[in-house]
Every structure is written in structure tokens, then in C-alpha cells.
Amino acid sequence: AQSVTQPDIHITVSEGASLELRCNYSYGATPYLFWYVQSPGQGLQLLLKYFSGDTLVQGIKGFEAEFKRSQSSFNLRKPSVHWSDAAEYFCAVGPPTNAGKSTFGDGTTLTVKP
Amino acid sequence: NAGVMQNPRHLVRRRGQEARLRCSPMKGHSHVYWYRQLPEEGLKFMVYLQKENIIDESGMPKERFSAEFPKEGPSILRIQQVVRGDSAAYFCASSPTVLTGSNTGELFFGEGSRLTVL
Numbered sequence: 697a698q699s700v701t702q703p704d705i706h707i708t709v710s711e712g713a714s715l716e717l718r719c720n721y722s723y724g725a726t727p728y729l730f731w732y733v734q735s736p737g738q739g740l741q742l743l744l745k746y747f748s749g750d751t752l753v754q755g756i757k758g759f760e761a762e763f764k765r766s767q768s769s770f771n772l773r774k775p776s777v778h779w780s781d782a783a784e785y786f787c788a789v790g791p792p793t794n795a796g797k798s799t800f801g802d803g804t805t806l807t808v809k810p
Numbered sequence: 811n812a813g814v815m816q817n818p819r820h821l822v823r824r825r826g827q828e829a830r831l832r833c834s835p836m837k838g839h840s841h842v843y844w845y846r847q848l849p850e851e852g853l854k855f856m857v858y859l860q861k862e863n864i865i866d867e868s869g870m871p872k873e874r875f876s877a878e879f880p881k882e883g884p885s886i887l888r889i890q891q892v893v894r895g896d897s898a899a900y901f902c903a904s905s906p907t908v909l910t911g912s913n914t915g916e917l918f919f920g921e922g923s924r925l926t927v928l
Contacts, residue, residue, distance in 0.1 A: 737921075738921055739919035739920050739921040739922050740853075740901070740903075741919070742916060742917070742918070786852060788917075790916070797855045797866055798843075798855070798917060799855065800852050800853045802851060802852035803852045
């Protein structure tokens with residue numbers, strides 16, 4: 697069975713500081729990996745995705761993530777956080793075949809200090 | 811191109827009543843998923859549907875919950891005889907269908923329907 701662990705429930709960073717959100721997954725083959733962002737009262741928006749190829753993927757809003765097979769990780773990074781980045785972030789692993797459902801982590805809430 | 815549309819955005823029901831949540835996927839998407847988000851928790855998969863077919867309902871409670879995605883019209887998540895524990899945000903997502911007939915796994919979410927049971 698596939699699973700996703702986001703070890704940090706809540707992270708606080710200062711505006712302008714760098715950010716790294718951790719994500720570890722469990723799956724038997726190469727997964728499809730995603731990061732989504734959810735602002736309060738809103739739905740989820742896709743930040744970036746990894747299917748294959750280059751293990752460093754670029755997303756929207758200046759985010760990037762690196763797939764490390766040896767560590768079963770897909771950590772999200774941003775060099776300089778903006779106050780508008782405060783939100784909840786979800787890592788997800790996609791379907792093992794080309795049909796099915798995604799499994800989400802429990803999320804990391806990001807607070808940005810002025 | 812309109813995104814995934816969910817309605818109602820907010821729904822209040824008394825215990826024992828029925829709740830119906832509707833979801834219209836993005837144009838051209840034939841895969842629909844329902845997720846539930848309880849307060850302070852992540853998203854939990856409920857059901858995956860394609861037109862007129864339930865593909866995976868492994869996350870659906872065995873009783874009181876049902877889902878459909880008819881040939882015409884939106885997908886419906888139906889909760890009968892609601893209880894306070896059903897209070898949550900219910901999110902619908904859709905995904906595109908590539909030429910092979912499979913989906914890429916990328917999900918496009920609606921803004922959710924927030925159910926409050928009094």
C-alpha cells in the first residue's frame with residue numbers, strides 16, 4: 697500500500713528566509729509525486745509534480761522539489777518565503793498504475809513571521 | 811475554462827437529515843474523486859468514479875454514504891441520516907483523461923463543500 701508522511705505538522709519561518717518542507721513516501725515502484733497548497737477556506741492547488749526524468753522539478757510561485765529515490769523523499773523548497781505563502785501544504789503520491797487514487801499526507805501548516 | 815465546481819459551498823443539516831453534495835468536473839475530465847477533510851486533518855480518499863461507474867469506493871463508510879456519476883449531470887455524494895461526526899469539508903477533484911484512456915494522477919480540486927451537522 698502507498699503512504700505519505702509529512703513529519704512536520706507546523707513550521708514557522710521569517711519572511712525572506714528559506715523553506716524546506718519534508719515528505720517521505722512508501723511505494724514499491726517509481727511513484728507519481730505531487731505537492732499541493734491549500735489556503736484557508738479554499739480547495740487545493742497543484743504546486744508541482746514529478747512523474748519521471750529530472751529529479752529536480754520546478755513549480756509555480758517559486759517552489760521546487762527534489763525527488764530522492766534512495767531516501768524515499770520528495771521535499772519542497774523555496775529560497776525566500778513571502779507572507780502570502782502562509783498556507784497548508786500537502787504532499788501526495790499518485791496512483792501506482794494509470795488509474796486510481798492519490799494518497800495525501802496529513803499536511804504541514806506554514807506560518808510566516810514578518 | 812471553468813474549474814471544478816462544487817455546490818453548495820456550505821450546508822447545514824440537523825442530525826438524521828440527508829445531505830447531497832454536487833460536483834461538476836472540469837470540461838473534458840472523466841475521472842472524479844471525493845475526499846473528506848476533517849478539522850485539523852489531511853484529506854482522506856473516499857471514492858473514485860468514472861462516468862456511470864464506481865471504480866474504487868474503498869474509502870467510503872459502509873453505511874449511509876453513496877456516490878454516483880451519471881452519464882449526464884454532476885457527480886453526487888449523498889449522506890443519509892447525517893450525524894455530528896459527518897461534519898467536515900468534502901472536496902471533489904477531477905483529473906484528465908489522456909489518449910490511452912488512463913489518467914495522469916494530477917488532481918484539480920473544487921473549493922469544497924463544508925457540511926455542518928447540528
